[in-house]
Amino acid sequence: MTGLAARIRELDAADPLRGFRGEFLLPQHGGRDQVYFVGNSLGLQPRAARAHVQEVLDKWAGEAVEGHFSGDTAWMEYHRLVREPLARLVGAQPLEVVAMNTLTVNLHLMLASFYRPEGARTRVLMEAGAFPSDRHAIESQIRLRGLDPAECLVELEPDEPNGTLSMAAIEQAIATHGARLALVLWPGVQYRTGQAFDLGRIAALAHAQGAVAGFDLAHAVGNLPLALHDDGADFAVWCHYKYVNAGPGAVAGCFVHERHANAGLPRMAGWWGHEASTRFHMAPEFVPAAGAEGWQLSNPPVLALAPLRASLEQFDRAGGMAALRDKSLRITGLLEELIRGRLSDVLQIVTPAEPQRRGAQLSLRVLAGREQGRALFEHLRSHGILGDWREPDVIRISPAPLYNRYADVLALVEEVERWRAG
Numbered sequence: 001m002t003g004l005a006a007r008i009r010e011l012d013a014a015d016p017l018r019g020f021r022g023e024f025l026l027p028q029h030g031g032r033d034q035v036y037f038v039g040n041s042l043g044l045q046p047r048a049a050r051a052h053v054q055e056v057l058d059k060w061a062g063e064a065v066e067g068h069f070s071g072d073t074a075w076m077e078y079h080r081l082v083r084e085p086l087a088r089l090v091g092a093q094p095l096e097v098v099a100m101n102t103l104t105v106n107l108h109l110m111l112a113s114f115y116r117p118e119g120a121r122t123r124v125l126m127e128a129g130a131f132p133s134d135r136h137a138i139e140s141q142i143r144l145r146g147l148d149p150a151e152c153l154v155e156l157e158p159d160e161p162n163g164t165l166s167m168a169a170i171e172q173a174i175a176t177h178g179a180r181l182a183l184v185l186w187p188g189v190q191y192r193t194g195q196a197f198d199l200g201r202i203a204a205l206a207h208a209q210g211a212v213a214g215f216d217l218a219h220a221v222g223n224l225p226l227a228l229h230d231d232g233a234d235f236a237v238w239c240h241y242k243y244v245n246a247g248p249g250a251v252a253g254c255f256v257h258e259r260h261a262n263a264g265l266p267r268m269a270g271w272w273g274h275e276a277s278t279r280f281h282m283a284p285e286f287v288p289a290a291g292a293e294g295w296q297l298s299n300p301p302v303l304a305l306a307p308l309r310a311s312l313e314q315f316d317r318a319g320g321m322a323a324l325r326d327k328s329l330r331i332t333g334l335l336e337e338l339i340r341g342r343l344s345d346v347l348q349i350v351t352p353a354e355p356q357r358r359g360a361q362l363s364l365r366v367l368a369g370r371e372q373g374r375a376l377f378e379h380l381r382s383h384g385i386l387g388d389w390r391e392p393d394v395i396r397i398s399p400a401p402l403y404n405r406y407a408d409v410l411a412l413v414e415e416v417e418r419w420r421a422g
């Protein structure tokens, strides 16, 4: 065994999270577990998800409408079953979070309340190259207010060589638009480059100019430790199908800071956002529930929430984000070390080198260009190693600390070497 193979074997043997891999269903390739690096797109299925869904189906079969009211998992309050673990995951108070809808829907709900253009203060600052759905949401909200996106939407271009953004550039943009800025909408982790941002700093800069700070945490939740309450975010939205492993199209998450909990903000309202103790009085007036739950529209999608319970229980049992981040730093660090040391003629790492400026994902530009990049991507896939492809020439690889092994990283690197050798 080579020194490296022995070192990797030791890392896996000493990994405090090693037991979690067996709690997931791994896709099979040629009779072996696929080497799956796509937790940044769709996390693997925890075995416990099926039991949680089955429990709902059984309750529906056996109790029908009475399932809304009976037992510890009564559907009326089902969304509450994930509230506390979710709050722990994102560094919030339980009052500040709710699982509901899907990401883009939640973004619209938040923009309806928090994008409040007034006088000269009409602009929204976001990054150029943001995930298209975020841009569509913002642009359409600007138009809904009768305003012009050409005037109100400010998109900050990357100022660093690999398409990443310096904090200085963000700071300068916020200062430049100052009193004209209504909202700063920023990602926790950029989906294409894998760059992570200092959310507390961005929130403070936005607030210093009198603007609101909102975050899209699709690629940050379950990936990085978050402290939304202390960072002072006004709102945040995210999905649970990536690093949180709650399944395709899973119910999304939403954070509203405590300071807005009882502020009576205007909103798009529905009956499930009505204060719970009087909801069934069926009165015509809307009295919002305190906190993030006051933005719910409909009764909870119980079948869709069930797998999220299974996932969040795993995060708690694993020791929360601190434990996951500890392994994530090591496993992504190993990937970086091996690419720099052995594959620098094939792959260029686009993601920032400083660990505090990235999460699990490394975005790898194939130096030989698109054609060769696609060929490498297909070669890996046909050998049971899955990353994902982003045009024109990037392969994204995201080791997930709950189910990836250090040996997976070595398998990837060795397969790229075999491809290079032709």
Ligand SMILES: Cc1ncc(COP(=O)(O)O)c(C=O)c1O
Pocket (backbone or CB within 6 Å): 102, 103, 104, 105, 131, 133, 134, 187, 191, 216, 218, 219, 239
């Ligand atoms: C950063 C970001 N924003 C928004 C979305 C859209 O999510 P949804 O289809 O759940 O609304 C995604 C989906 O991957 C995303 O990565």
